[in-house]
């Protein structure tokens with residue numbers, strides 16, 4: 001096999017598992033072999049024999065760096081042009097220590113060429129001047145949300161979900177949030193380079209892990225949206241969300257979603273190229289143990305979808321027990337669903353069809369297999385634990401389920417990680433199928449349970465997930481404990497988040513914000529909320545769209561942990577000794593408010609003004625021609641056009657704060673660096689210059705972020721890089 005002892009850093013743990021374990025393993029190439037993994041996957045015949053060696057060799061090679069140009073469509077287009085027209089030409093024909101270094105390339109299957117890949121060693125990024133410059137550009141654009149460092153295969157589920165601005169979407173297992181960002185971008189397809197639309201649709205990003213939910217909030221702050229809600233709940237028992245229905249104010253309906261992403265927790269062996277610790281610890285029990293939870297999350301989603309909706313189920317595992325087996329159990333539970341044939345979508349994407357047969361094992365060493373569940377049960381003594389359920393095996397009607405419509409993306413096909421994607425929808429002829437489902441619901445099925453509903457001993461291995469979910473919903477509707485709650489103390493339905501209070505449109509602070517910016521009458525003032533126990537405008541004002549407002553008004557937040565809703569638009573700014581406190585529009589809120597602002601409140605200026613504001617934190621008022629009339633918050637615009645060597649393809653509109661002596665750009669310092677690099681090709685900010693002055697320190701490499709090799713560094717994050725980087 002030609003393995004040697006070259007060292008590679010690796011991380012432990014699968015995807016969405018073993019949080020908090022940030023230990024870094026040093027994995028030599030000799031370690032990149034695992035007999036259990038080898039024999040298990042050979043047995044499953046996931047790869048044709050003739051491609052097996054190529055597949056295994058690819059697993060041992062580090063993953064190329066991939067990124068996606070993110071943000072609104074127009075911003076993405078101009079950033080992509082910058083990469084295509086400025087950076088890529090400068091990175092062609094680069095030699096490093098005598099060796100040619102290939103420039104970044106577009107992923108052929110990603111729409112509009114917005115996703116890129118390059119395979120460059122760390123020393124090149126650090127020392128080769130052109131690559132170093134490109135690296136700095138990527139780092140800062142990543143910080144401000146214009147670039148998303150994301151594994152190529154991880155970009156697929158949102159593409160297949162096909163989200164439109166009016167869709168109601170839920171991302172069931174969303175953290176750390178790179179797919180959430182893609183979904184949000186699709187919801188915001190009508191945004192322009194300077195202004196954010198208020199989409200009619202909705203995105204709920206949910207994760208059961210509280211710490212990871214906060215990463216989600218941080219990520220999505222890069223694309224502020226009035227249509228976003230973040231919840232922190234167990235997706236397998238996700239509660240009914242109520243919205244107002246009919247004419248009566250008191251009448252509510254269950255919210256059914258148009259699009260649901262189930263990017264479920266999985267064993268993560270498809271990420272082995274980057275998490276090389278998996279080589280050492282992989283064993284079949286990892287996937288076996290997750291199957292139950294994966295089924296429960298998917299069937300919960302199936303109950304929350306509307307009749308014309310679509311679900312994408314995905315994992316970064318190669319294991320059929322976590323993939324086709326989960327789909328098969330879900331389709332058995334809800335026969336009104338079918339797999340969608342998406343083989344003609346993204347034709348440049350190389351993929352193999354889903355499996356129709358596989359053979360699970362409960363044996364840690366992956367040596368002993370049983371062809372059927374019955375054979376497995378017969379092999380157990382009365383004291384042996386029953387680790388597997390019938391659902392771990394292929395169903396007898398596997399061929400009829402069209403499991404080949406699932407997609408398997410293998411690392412050797414196009415130099416990526418491994419991934420599984422399946423698209424589900426309700427069959428069009430729903431009526432006869434509903435009857436079928438009702439009949440099935442009364443019969444025991446073989447769905448295993450992760451958190452067991454109360455059952456009699458005889459029925460323990462025959463849980464009917466349909467009945468369990470129905471009971472959950474009924475109990476929630478009636479305000480009772482769910483079957484999963486039972487008497488257990490582990491699930492608390494008494495969340496104590498700060499309340500969400502919508503301000504009266506007569507609120508004096510809201511009125512002063514509206515008057516100062518001369519917001520037009522159609523500004524949705526009745527959708528402004530605050531979050532504090534008193535319900536007053538104390539510090540921050542958030543804007544939501546109508547559907548988010550309806551959800552907030554019709555649900556009980558002691559039972560739904562809603563972590564955030566809408567986007568922050570105004571915040572209190574102390575006036576210092578010069579003046580009174582004032583609510584100012586925030587940098588992230590400006591694009592949402594901008595379409596409602598009267599043009600007369602925006603002051604035009606040139607690139608030279610922007611240069612002064614970027615070069616110093618608080619340049620003196622005397623440095624400026626005086627367009628800024630009074631102390632406080634102002635919005636200024638540099639119109640598109642050519643300014644000497646600088647050409648702006650679109651306007652730049654930013655908030656500033658004027659005191660009696662100085663003027664400051666109200667944008668965080670990484671965003672300033674990104675803007676400076678984009679405009680002037682160099683970081684002229686205070687922080688950038690300070691970095692340049694540090695001998696041997698990379699000129700613009702801020703502590704906190706790096707894009708070298710395969711990983712984003714997030715200094716200070718308490719979560720491992722592996723988890724932070726989404727797959």
Ligand SMILES: C[S@@+](CC[C@H](N)C(=O)[O-])C[C@H]1O[C@@H](n2cnc3c(N)ncnc32)[C@H](O)[C@@H]1O
Pocket residue numbers: 015016017154172173174175176177178179180206207208209212233234235236263264265266293726727
């Ligand atoms: C594969 S990761 C999701 C990655 C994410 N979709 C992305 O693209 O950034 C799986 C996530 O599921 C979460 N998770 C695990 N069990 C869950 C449950 N029962 N309900 C909701 N989320 C769960 C984990 O915390 C983890 O963040």
